[in-house]
Amino acid sequence: MIKQPAHIENIPAYKPGKSTVDGWDGPVYKLSSNENPYPPLPSVIQAITDAASTMHRYPNMAAPVLTAALAQRLGVKESELAFGTGSVEVAGQLIRAFAGHGDEVMYAWRSFEAYPILVRGAGATPVEVPLTADHRHDLPAMIAAITPATKLIFICTPNNPTGTAVGHEELRAFLAQVPPHILVVIDEAYVHFQNDPDAARGLELYREFPNVAVLHTFSKAYGLAALRLGYTVARPEVMEGLAKVALPFGVTDIAQAAGVASLLAEPELQARIDVLLEERAKLEAYLATTDWDAPASQANFVWLAAGEETDALQAHLMSRGIIGRAFSGTGIRISVGSPEANEALVEALGSYNRG
Ligand SMILES: Cc1ncc(COP(=O)(O)O)c(C=O)c1O
CATH class of the missing domain: 3.90.1150.10 (Aspartate Aminotransferase, domain 1)
Incomplete structure (x- = not known):
């Protein structure tokens, strides 16, 4: 059997x-x-239609046009961007690349349903730190839960499903306490809906802390959920790991074209x-x-x-x-x-x- x-x-x-x-x-x-x-948007449908004419070919894994456009938009180097079939796949890649059997991956709970699935699938151990009574990340409890086995920490802000955002200064103080060998992934799938000026700004924290990676998606604010396009902003040592576990040819040319058209239609x-x-x-x-x-x-x-x-x-x-x-x-x-x-x-x- x-x-x-x-x-x-x-x-x-x-x-x-x-x-x-x-x-x-x-x-x-x-x-x-x-x-x-x-x-x-009509312009996005047009871009998809045009890209469909080459679907007998595998996509360009380097996603050069999208990478250049997004790097410019975010003010990062092209080498700091990696795409995947939705940010959930990129989250999975980060976990597979940096945690295995015996390693712990921490996140708040309740949070994004996929975290426990991805962590267990990688053979690692999930460590779930309960949210506070007012449905927010309990950052002091997360610091206290760090062990020698901790390899990754996910901070989902704004948090799915509670909608609460971690404060910028609060997250900054947290990051200052996390040992630098632990990768902290700031999952900002909903960042485009954030309008509290005190809420965490992942990209700024990424620039400040070398052990931070940021996850974004085209599924929500950009409305491309079915095309599966998400990305991480991360440093070369993280990219090296990702390249080893990424699904080859996962991100289609159609998704790439839609991403470029969406950036133009911001x-x-x-x-x-x-x-x-x-x-x-x-x-x-x-x-x-x-x-x-x-x-x-x-x-x-x-x-x-x-x-x-x-x-x-x-x-x-x-x-x-x-x-x-x-x-x-x-x-x-x-x-x-x-x-x-x-x-x-x-x-x-x-x-x-x-x-
Ligand atoms: C917090 C969070 N991260 C990541 C994702 C994944 O989105 P996608 O894979 O569509 O980019 C979601 C989707 O619901 C989410 O809620």
């Missing part, structure tokens, strides 16, 4: 956000995966982000009038720490066509959607009777 090794057998399977609702014939709003509610995309931020503010203003424990969000979703009521609230929202992402016993993460979706959400929340 074919058998999985013990470290794989115990991995919880990644559950994608739900996308259907039974028994509801009104509009359905899929707010379970933090996707951008806007369809791709003003249009920013206008969409601005609308989402207004919608987030409206949702938060509504939530402030309720007694839900919902921390201020710096991301494109809100978190309702519904605790034991999570399943009942999720069932109620689903019965109204609202699909959020429920973590039983903990809470529901709901993406900021179109204005209609958000109105439907407010209406659905308003009609829920708390037990």
